[in-house]
Amino acid sequence: MKDNVINEKNVKIPLYVTAYETISQWLKEGKYKAGDKLPGENILAEQLAVSRGTLRQAMLLLQEDGLIINHQGKGNIVLSNQDMSKSGLEKVGNPIVDFCSRPIDKVVTAIGFQPATQKHQQVLKLRPSSVVAVIDITYYCGDTPAGFAMVYMPHEVLDNSDVDLENPDTVYQYYTGLLSEGGLYSDAKIRLGQARERLANILNMQEGDPILILEEVLYSEYDTPVLSQKLFFGSEQHELSIRRKNDRNIIKKSE
Secondary structure, three states, X not given: OOOOOOOOOOOOOOHHHHHHHHHHHHHHXXXXXXXXEOOOHHHHHHHHOOOHHHHHHHHHHHHHOOOEEEEOOOEEXXXXXXXXXXXXXXXXXXXXXXXXXXXXXXXXEEXXXXXXXXXXXXXXXXXXXXXXXXXXXXXXXXXXEEEEEEXXXXXXXXXHOOOOOOOHXXXXXXXHHHHOOOOOEEEEEEEEEEOOHHHXXXXXXXXXXXXXXXXXXXXXXXXXXXXXXXXXXXXOOEOOOOOOOOOOOOOOOOO
């Protein structure tokens, strides 16, 4: 059997998805580089042992991901070998974990409570009598601290979710589950700051060392703030990714 040939009898997922993944892998491996023209549909369909209709569905997915473009009269041209369907910081998640160069294998969580400050009242839309949960999370790669999070969450959010507030692991699990919920959106900013004494001690840094900080407020799909947080990244362990892409065919030629 030829390499990369798809056996229609054994594939349970849709064939066009398998064809899409095969071609994507070719691009990733550099078999076809940016600017290269892909083989014609008849040749590709024969190589992958699929019909032309199936192949065209796969090509549409590749076009949606910004990997290829179809030029009339020229065929399919490779634009990039980077899969733009993957997400970076533009997707809500846990960037300390997602963008760490090494696996995070230990997390230490501590939780406390305090009256809502004026800033909390403003950012989280709380009443002056509200209580805020303060969740400190330290992330480790082995014994090396890789990042630190200061999370502020309305007490009622945790209380309404029946979270065991006496168990830090349960609180962390709820926090990470919340980040993966659908419908969330974030108002965030990234800045370069300096490590103050407490943070320097946590991350084994020198006080005053530069550190990358992400500050954000997360909102539910009903525009209700669910938490605010500051994330501090160990500079040697993280490389943040932002997947930027322009829509195509939106520039009008001047008349």
